[in-house]
Amino acid sequence: MDLFSNDNNFLPIALPSKTGYDYRWLESIRMFEINIPNGKLLYNANYFDKLTSDNYLKHMLVNSNSLEPLKTDWRLFEKEKLNEINFLNIGWNHDSLKMYGKDVFLPRYSAWHGDSDKLYTYSGLTLSPKPWDTALLEIKKKIEIPAITEFNSVLLNWYRDGSDYMGWHTDAERELGKSPIIGSVNFGATRTFQIRRKDNNAEKISFPLSHGTVLIMMGELQHFWQHAVPKEKKINTTRINLTFRTIK
Ligand SMILES: O=C(O)CCC(=O)C(=O)O
Numbered sequence: 203m204d205l206f207s208n209d210n211n212f213l214p215i216a217l218p219s220k221t222g223y224d225y226r227w228l229e230s231i232r233m234f235e236i237n238i239p240n241g242k243l244l245y246n247a248n249y250f251d252k253l254t255s256d257n258y259l260k261h262m263l264v265n266s267n268s269l270e271p272l273k274t275d276w277r278l279f280e281k282e283k284l285n286e287i288n289f290l291n292i293g294w295n296h297d298s299l300k301m302y303g304k305d306v307f308l309p310r311y312s313a314w315h316g317d318s319d320k321l322y323t324y325s326g327l328t329l330s331p332k333p334w335d336t337a338l339l340e341i342k343k344k345i346e347i348p349a350i351t352e353f354n355s356v357l358l359n360w361y362r363d364g365s366d367y368m369g370w371h372t373d374a375e376r377e378l379g380k381s382p383i384i385g386s387v388n389f390g391a392t393r394t395f396q397i398r399r400k401d402n403n404a405e406k407i408s409f410p411l412s413h414g415t416v417l418i419m420m421g422e423l424q425h426f427w428q429h430a431v432p433k434e435k436k437i438n439t440t441r442i443n444l445t446f447r448t449i450k
Contacts, residue, residue, distance in 0.1 A: 223236055223237060223238050223407075224236075224237045225237070228244075228348075231244070231347060231348035232246055232249065232348070233245060233246045233249075233348045233416070233418070234246065238407070238423075238427075239399075239426075240421070240422045240423070240425070240426035240427070241419070241420070241421045241422055241423030241426060241427055242419075242420045242421040242423065243417060243418065243419060243420070243423070244348050244349070244416075244417070244418035244420070245409065245415075245416070245417050245418075246415065246416050247410070247412055247414070247415045248414050248415070249344075249345075249387075249414060249415065249416035250344075250387075250389075250414035250416070251414060252413065252414065254414070255389050255413045255414040256413075258337055258341065258389050259271070259272070259389040259390050259413075259440075259442060260272065261291055261337045262291060262292045262337070262358070262360075262389070262442050263289070263292075263440075263442075264289070264290050264291060265287050265288055265289045265290060266288040266290060267286075267287050267288060269287065272439075272440065276311075276360075276362045276440065277362050277363065277365075279296075280296055280307060281295075281296040281298070281307065284296045284311065291335045291337065292313050292315070292332075292335065292358060293313045293314075293315070293332040294311045294312070294313050294358075294360060295311065295312060295313060296308070296311050297312060297327055299326055299327070300326075309365070309366045309367050309368075310359050310360060310361050310362070310366040310367070310368065311359075311360040311362070312357065312358060312359050312360065313332065313357075313358040313360075314329040314330075314331045314332065314355065314356070314357055314358070315331050315332045315333065315334055315335065315338055315355070315356050315358070316331035316334065316354055316355030316356055316449070317331065317334075317354040317355065317449075318330075318331065318333065320354055320355045320377075320449040321377075321449075322355060322357070322375070322377060322447075322449055323375060323377070329357075331355055338356055338444075341387055341444065341446075342356065342446055345385040345387060345416055345418070345446060346385075348416070348418060349383050349385050349418050349420075349446075351383045351448060352448065353385060353446035353447060353448050354447075354448055354449055355446070355447050355448070355449050356444050356445065356446045356447070357444070357445050357447065358442060358443070358444050359442070359443045359444075359445075360440065360441075360442050361390075361391070361393065361431070361440065361441045361442075361443070362440055363391075363437060363438050363439065363440065364391070364393075364433060364434040364435050364436060364437030364438065365433055365435060366433075367430075367431055367432055367433045368430055368431040369430055370398070370428045370429070370430040371428060371429070371430070372400075372424045372425070372427070372428050372429070373419075373424050373429075373445070373447070374424040374425060377449045377450055378424075378447060378448070378449065378450070379448070379450045381420070381421060381422055381423075381424070381425070382419075382420075382424055382447065382448065383418065383419070383420045383448065384418070384419045384420075384424070384445050384446070384447055385416065385418050385445065385446035385447075386411070386416065386417040386418070386419070386443060386444070386445050386446075387415075387416055387443070387444040387445075387446070388411040388412065388413065388414070388415045388416075388417075388441065388442075388443050388444075389413055389414070389441070389442045389443075390413060390439060390440050390441035390442055391413075391437050391439040391440060391441040392410050392411065392412035392413070392437075392441075393410070393411055393431050393434060393437070393441050393443075394408050394409070394410060394411075394431065394432060394434065395408070395409045395410075395411045395417065395429065395430075395431055396408050396409075396429065396430050396431070396432065397409075397423075397427045397428065397429045398427065398428055398429075398430075399426060399427055400425075400426055400427065400428055401426070411431075411443070431443070
């Protein structure tokens with residue numbers, strides 16, 4: 203099977219065949235396995251079909267304030283205003299970091315759900331999880347099959363539009379263990395996901411993460427490669443990314 207084949211609805215993307223990395227389709231788990239130096243990725247642009255993905259996206263934004271999940275300008279709801287919204291399924295927050303003595307809001311909203319005893323430190327914030335929700339558990343089960351692991355927590359990032367982003371980082375926190383398996387699930391606007399080698403930033407791969415895409419990062423990837431979701435100012439629709447993790 204060809205990564206670029208339209209028959210399979212794969213997007214025309216600059217993936218390993220162009221960068222020289224080795225990849226193969228694994229029918230048993232419905233994923234491309236992409237071997238890169240010091241890391242492995244599993245990727246399927248259409249792991250979840252459109253209808254299922256539409257339903258999950260709405261489910262994560264549904265609220266009792268009658269705000270339309272996909273028609274509201276969510277940029278208007280920074281921290282306190284966001285707290286006034288009663289999201290029915292996901293505990294969205296607008297976190298801030300102290301920088302030079304000032305509170306600076308993160309350029310996205312986020313939520314942490316999972317097993318109750320799994321605290322997580324992320325971007326200098328210690329998060330205690332909200333309980334699992336039925337949809338999150340359903341998605342978790344579906345991606346545990348290709349990941350061949352059991353996840354116990356999920357970080358959700360909500361990019362209100364293309365001005366929201368995630369800077370370069372690794373998911374190498376101590377509580378994730380030595381070579382963590384991270385399962386990334388994407389709903390809503392297509393955004394570019396980039397990885398670059400820590401020891402040679404010029405070696406970079408870009409993947410589109412679209413509505414229904416699953417990307418699993420594994421092997422030594424978090425030790426040798428950083429990842430980021432850059433701003434894409436032309437994008438004016440919302441996107442939610444879920445990264446399932448196993449806190450030791
Ligand atoms: O939004 C994404 O695709 C990436 C999220 C991410 O980098 C993370 O949760 O560590």
